[in-house]
Amino acid sequence: MKDVEMKMLERAKQLLESGEVARVIGWKKGEFFYDPTPASFETVDELKDFVYDWFCGANLSKYLIQMSKKEGKTAVFLKPCDTYSFNQLVKEHRIKRENVYVIAVECLAKLNIEAIKEKTDGIVKSVDVEDKDVKVVTTNGEYTLYKPEVVLSKCAVCNKTHQAKDEEIILHERPERDVNRFEEVEKLEAMTEDERFAFWKGQLSKCIRCNACRNVCPACSCVKCVFDNPHSGIAAKANDSEFEEQLFHVIRAFHVAGRCTDCGECSRVCPQHIPLHLLNRKFIKDIDGLYGEFQAGETDEGKTPLTSYTEGDIEPKDVFNGEAK
Amino acid sequence: MTNENLIPKVGVITDIRKDTPDVKTFRVVGTDGKKLFEHMPGQCAMVSVPGVGECMFSITSSPTNKEFMEFSIKKCGCVTEVLHAMEVGQQITVRGPYGKNFPVEEDFKGKDLLFIAGGIGLAPLRSVINYVRHYRENYGKVVIVYGARSKDDLVDIEEIKTEWMNEPNTEVYLTIDRPQDDWDGHVGFVPAYVKELGLNPNMTAVLCGPPIMIKFTLAGLLELGFEKSNVFTTLELRMKCGIGKCGRCNVGDKFVCKDGPVFRMTELDELPNEY
Amino acid sequence: MFKIAKERLNELYSKIAENMPLFMPIKKAGQVNYGAYEAGVETSVETLKTVKSPKDLFFPQSENMMKFKTEGKNIEVIDIRSEKDAFVLFGVRACDYKAIDVLDKVFLADPVDTYYQSRREASVIVTLACSKVEESCFCKVFGIDATAPQGDVTTWMDEGYMYWQANTEKGENLTAIVKELLDNGGETEVKAQQEATKAVIDELPFSNLDLSKFKPENLNELFNAQEWEEMSEACLGCGTCTFVCPTCQCFDVRDFKTNEGIIRYRCWDSCMYSDFTLMAHGNSRTTQMQRFRQRFMHKLVYYPSQNGGLYSCVGCGRCVNKCPQHLNIVKVIKTLGGKDND
Numbered sequence: 001m002k003d004v005e006m007k008m009l010e011r012a013k014q015l016l017e018s019g020e021v022a023r024v025i026g027w028k029k030g031e032f033f034y035d036p037t038p039a040s041f042e043t044v045d046e047l048k049d050f051v052y053d054w055f056c057g058a059n060l061s062k063y064l065i066q067m068s069k070k071e072g073k074t075a076v077f078l079k080p081c082d083t084y085s086f087n088q089l090v091k092e093h094r095i096k097r098e099n100v101y102v103i104a105v106e107c108l109a110k111l112n113i114e115a116i117k118e119k120t121d122g123i124v125k126s127v128d129v130e131d132k133d134v135k136v137v138t139t140n141g142e143y144t145l146y147k148p149e150v151v152l153s154k155c156a157v158c159n160k161t162h163q164a165k166d167e168e169i170i171l172h173e174r175p176e177r178d179v180n181r182f183e184e185v186e187k188l189e190a191m192t193e194d195e196r197f198a199f200w201k202g203q204l205s206k207c208i209r210c211n212a213c214r215n216v217c218p219a220c221s222c223v224k225c226v227f228d229n230p231h232s233g234i235a236a237k238a239n240d241s242e243f244e245e246q247l248f249h250v251i252r253a254f255h256v257a258g259r260c261t262d263c264g265e266c267s268r269v270c271p272q273h274i275p276l277h278l279l280n281r282k283f284i285k286d287i288d289g290l291y292g293e294f295q296a297g298e299t300d301e302g303k304t305p306l307t308s309y310t311e312g313d314i315e316p317k318d319v320f321n322g323e324a325k
Numbered sequence: 326m327t328n329e330n331l332i333p334k335v336g337v338i339t340d341i342r343k344d345t346p347d348v349k350t351f352r353v354v355g356t357d358g359k360k361l362f363e364h365m366p367g368q369c370a371m372v373s374v375p376g377v378g379e380c381m382f383s384i385t386s387s388p389t390n391k392e393f394m395e396f397s398i399k400k401c402g403c404v405t406e407v408l409h410a411m412e413v414g415q416q417i418t419v420r421g422p423y424g425k426n427f428p429v430e431e432d433f434k435g436k437d438l439l440f441i442a443g444g445i446g447l448a449p450l451r452s453v454i455n456y457v458r459h460y461r462e463n464y465g466k467v468v469i470v471y472g473a474r475s476k477d478d479l480v481d482i483e484e485i486k487t488e489w490m491n492e493p494n495t496e497v498y499l500t501i502d503r504p505q506d507d508w509d510g511h512v513g514f515v516p517a518y519v520k521e522l523g524l525n526p527n528m529t530a531v532l533c534g535p536p537i538m539i540k541f542t543l544a545g546l547l548e549l550g551f552e553k554s555n556v557f558t559t560l561e562l563r564m565k566c567g568i569g570k571c572g573r574c575n576v577g578d579k580f581v582c583k584d585g586p587v588f589r590m591t592e593l594d595e596l597p598n599e600y
Numbered sequence: 601m602f603k604i605a606k607e608r609l610n611e612l613y614s615k616i617a618e619n620m621p622l623f624m625p626i627k628k629a630g631q632v633n634y635g636a637y638e639a640g641v642e643t644s645v646e647t648l649k650t651v652k653s654p655k656d657l658f659f660p661q662s663e664n665m666m667k668f669k670t671e672g673k674n675i676e677v678i679d680i681r682s683e684k685d686a687f688v689l690f691g692v693r694a695c696d697y698k699a700i701d702v703l704d705k706v707f708l709a710d711p712v713d714t715y716y717q718s719r720r721e722a723s724v725i726v727t728l729a730c731s732k733v734e735e736s737c738f739c740k741v742f743g744i745d746a747t748a749p750q751g752d753v754t755t756w757m758d759e760g761y762m763y764w765q766a767n768t769e770k771g772e773n774l775t776a777i778v779k780e781l782l783d784n785g786g787e788t789e790v791k792a793q794q795e796a797t798k799a800v801i802d803e804l805p806f807s808n809l810d811l812s813k814f815k816p817e818n819l820n821e822l823f824n825a826q827e828w829e830e831m832s833e834a835c836l837g838c839g840t841c842t843f844v845c846p847t848c849q850c851f852d853v854r855d856f857k858t859n860e861g862i863i864r865y866r867c868w869d870s871c872m873y874s875d876f877t878l879m880a881h882g883n884s885r886t887t888q889m890q891r892f893r894q895r896f897m898h899k900l901v902y903y904p905s906q907n908g909g910l911y912s913c914v915g916c917g918r919c920v921n922k923c924p925q926h927l928n929i930v931k932v933i934k935t936l937g938g939k940d941n942d
Binding site for chain 1: 628629630631633651652661662733734735805806830833834836837838839840842843844852854867868869870873874875920921922924925926927928930931934
C-alpha cells in the first residue's frame with residue numbers, strides 16, 4: 001500500500017506543478033491513523049497531509065459534481081468500485097467529464113475500524129496488513145484478525161475492476177475473486193415473510209434519519225430531494241412512527257434502482273450500522289433476473305434496463321406474480 | 326419564571342383589508358371577541374394555520390388599541406398564501422407576544438424620531454408610530470420616510486394620508502421607485518431620498534425594510550452624521566418556537582426571537598454578518 | 601456505599617423495573633442505544649458510547665405537542681400533554697450527564713419548555729463511572745471527571761461488582777427500593793479504579809486540547825477565520841453529528857394531517873441541513889461552509905457566550921467516531937482553539 005501511496009503522491013505533485021490540473025481530490029490524514037478525510041489539494045505544499053491507506057474507504061466520485069464545475073481541471077483518485085459511480089454520474093450528466101482527470105488506484109479492500117475495535121480490547125495503536133492477516137496492536141496486547149472479517153461490508157464481496165474511460169492507472173494486478181455478492185440477499189429471500197419483516201423492522205427502527213446514506217450516495221444526486229421539498233407533501237425530518245423510516249429507505253432504494261452501482265457507501269456511513277446495501281442489492285439481483293445481467297456504471301453511456309423498453313421485457317403482472325425469483 | 330407550552334390561542338379574523346396587490350392586513354380577536362393578549366411595539370406573534378404551518382409576524386397594530394390586533398402580511402410562502410385566501414370569520418391560531426420591543430419608554434422618550442420604512446417594512450413601524458401618536462406629548466418631532474416599489478405597494482396609505490399627515494409636529498415623506506402616471510410625489514429609492522432630505526442627525530432613527538434598503542439607508546444616515554447607537558432596526562430569520570429553543574434564528578450569541586427582533590445598530594455590528 | 605455482584609445485575613434491573621419504567625443501554629439489531637428494560641432484552645450497560653445519547657428520554661426525536669380539530673372556519677386546539685410518571689435512566693456516563701446540564705440551560709431557561717420539563721422532573725438518573733475509555737474521549741477538556749459522575753445515584757463497575765452510591769433524595773428513594781439486593785462496601789475498590797482510570801485519561805490524545813481562543817470577545821475573528829472553508833470541504837451536510845450529539849437541541853415544528861385531526865409535532869432538526877434557515881424569501885445560510893461553521897461556533901462560542909462560559913460540547917467523541925467523512929469538533933478545536941494545540 002505504501003508504494004502505491006508514494007506513486008499517487010508523486011503523480012499528484014506532477015499534475016499540480018505542471019498546471020495540468022487545478023486541484024487533486026484524494027484523502028488527507030485524520031486525527032488517528034484510521035480516519036482519513038476526503039480533501040482537495042490545490043498546491044504541492046498542501047499534499048504534505050495526503051494519505052492513501054487501508055482506511056480510505058470513502059468514495060470520492062460524488063464530490064466531482066461540485067468540483068468538476070470549478071475553474072480548471074480536477075484530478076481524482078478512484079478505487080475500482082468508485083469508477084462505477086463515476087461512470088454513472090457522467091452518464092446522468094452530473095459531472096462535467098471534460099474537466100476531470102481520472103487516476104484509478106489499487107484497492108485490496110478497505111478496513112472497518114469499528115469492526116477491528118469490536119474484535120479487540122484496549123485502545124488501538126496500529127494496524128498492519130499482511131495478506132489475509134490484519135495485525136492489530138492495542139494498549140492491551142497484539143491481535144491477528146482475519147482480514148475478510150474486518151473489511152468494510154462493501155469490500156467483503158467486491159470483485160470490481162476499473163471501468164473509467166481514459167483513465168491513468170496506478171495499481172497492482174489483483175487476482176480474480178470468486179465471490180457471490182448476493183449471498184446475503186439470498187439468505188433474506190429464504191426467510192419467511194414474517195421473518196424478513198421482523199429483520200427489516202429491527203434494522204430500520206434504528207434509523208435516526210440523519211440522511212447520511214442519502215447525502216453520501218452517488219445515485220442520490222437530486223438538487224432537491226423530495227424529502228426536503230416542503231411542496232412535495234412528504235417532506236419530513238423525523239419519524240412519526242418507526243414505520244415511516246422503513247418507507248424512507250424503501251422509497252430511496254426504489255429511486256436508485258437500476259442506477260445504484262453497489263458502491264456500499266450507504267452502509268459504510270450509517271451510524272446505526274443498518275445494512276442498507278442489502279435493499280439495493282436485492283434490486284440489483286431482481287433486475288439481473290428480470291432483464292438479464294446488468295451492472296450500473298460499467299460504462300458511462302448506453303441505456304439501462306429500467307429506463308428503456310424492449311419487446312422481450314417482462315410483463316409487470318409477471319413481476320407481481322413472483323415469476324422473477 | 327413563565328411556562329411555555331407552545332400551545333396557541335384561537336383567534337378569529339374579523340376584518341381583512343387589502344393594502345396592496347400582495348399585502349393584506351388581518352384584524353384578529355379571541356373567540357370571546359376580546360383582544361388575545363397585550364404587547365409592546367415591535368413585538369411579534371406566531372400565527373398559524375393548523376395543517377399548513379406557523380410563522381412569526383410582527384404585530385402591526387399599536388398596543389394602545391385595546392380591542393384587537395392587526396397583522397399586515399405579505400403573500401410570499403405557504404402559510405401566507407393560505408392566509409391570503411381566507412375570509413372574515415375564519416379562525417387561525419396565535420401565540421405570543423415574543424421578542425424585545427422598541428425602547429419606546431426608554432431611549433425614544435423625549436426624542437425626535439425618524440422612521441424609515443420600505444415596502445412591507447412598514448408593518449412593525451406602524452405599531453410604534455401609532456404608539457408614539459397616542460402618547461404624543463412624550464416624544465418630540467416625528468419624521469416618517471416611507472417608500473415602496475409603486476404607489477400601489479404603499480401599505481396603509483389611507484391611514485398615512487388621513488391620520489399621520491395631519492398629526493401635529495409630524496412630517497411624512499413618501500416615495501416610489503419609478504415614476505407613475507397618477508403619482509405627483511417623490512420618485513426614487515429610500516436611501517437616496519433620505520440623503521436628499523438632509524435630516525437632522527440628532528434624531529433617533531428606526532429602519533425597517535429589505536436588507537439592501539437597510540444597508541444603504543444606514544450608510545446614508547451615517548454620512549448625515551447620525552450616531553449608530555441611535556439607529557434601530559429589526560431582523561427577520563426563520564423561527565419555529567419563538568422562545569429561543571429551536572435554534573433556528575441564532576445569529577452569533579443572539580436569538581432573533583428572544584433577543585430581537587429589535588436591534589440597535591451598534592449591537593448588530595458585534596454580530597457576525599449572517600442575517 | 602453499596603455493592604452488588606455483576607451476575608445479579610439483572611435482578612437489580614428487574615427490581616427497579618417492577619417499580620417504575622427503566623431505560624438503559626440495550627443492544628438491538630447489533631447496536632446499543634437507550635431503550636426500555638423489559639423481559640428478553642439484551643442489556644449492555646458496559647457499552648462506553650451508545651450510538652445516540654440519552655437525550656431523547658427528555659427530548660424525543662419526535663414528539664407530538666398538540667392536536668387541532670377543524671370544522672368549517674372553526675379550530676379547536678387540544679392540549680395532549682400528560683403528567684409524566686417517574687422513570688429511571690440507568691448507566692449514564694459523565695459526559696452525557698453533563699450534557700443534560702447543557703440542555704437544561706436551554707429548555708429550562710425562562711420561559712420553561714414544559715414538554716422537556718415534565719420528563720426532566722420525572723427522571724431519576726443513575727450514572728455509571730467510566731473505567732475503560734477510548735481514544736476519541738475528551739471530556740477532561742471540559743472539566744468533566746469521567747470517574748465521578750453525579751446524578752441521583754452514581755455507580756462504578758469492575759470485573760466483579762457494581763458499586764452504588766446515592767447522591768440525592770431521589771437517589772435515596774431508589775436505593776430503598778433495591779436495598780435488599782445490595783451489600784455494604786466498595787470504597788477502596790472505587791478509589792483504586794478511579795485513580796487507574798484517571799491515569800489513562802490523562803494520557804488520551806485529546807485530553808489536553810487548548811480551548812483558550814474560544815471566548816466571546818473572539819467571536820467575529822473566529823467567525824471570519826479562513827480555515828472554515830477547508831475544514832468543511834468534505835462535509836456531506838447530513839445530520840449524523842447533530843443526532844448522535846448529546847447537546848444538540850435544535851428542533852423543527854411540523855403539522856401532520858391524520859384522520860383524527862391535525863397533529864403538531866416537533867422533531868430533531870440539524871443546522872447542517874440546507875433548509876434549516878430557509879424562508880419564503882431567502883436563506884441566511886446558503887453554503888455548507890456556513891452551516892458547518894454555525895454548528896461549531898454555536899458549541900464553542902455562541903452558547904458559552906450566552907451561558908457564562910459553559911461550552912456546549914462535553915467531549916463524548918461520538919462525532920469523532922460517527923462522522924462519515926471524519927470531520928469533527930476536535931479538528932475545529934485544533935485548528936482554531938489556541939496555540940497549545942499546535
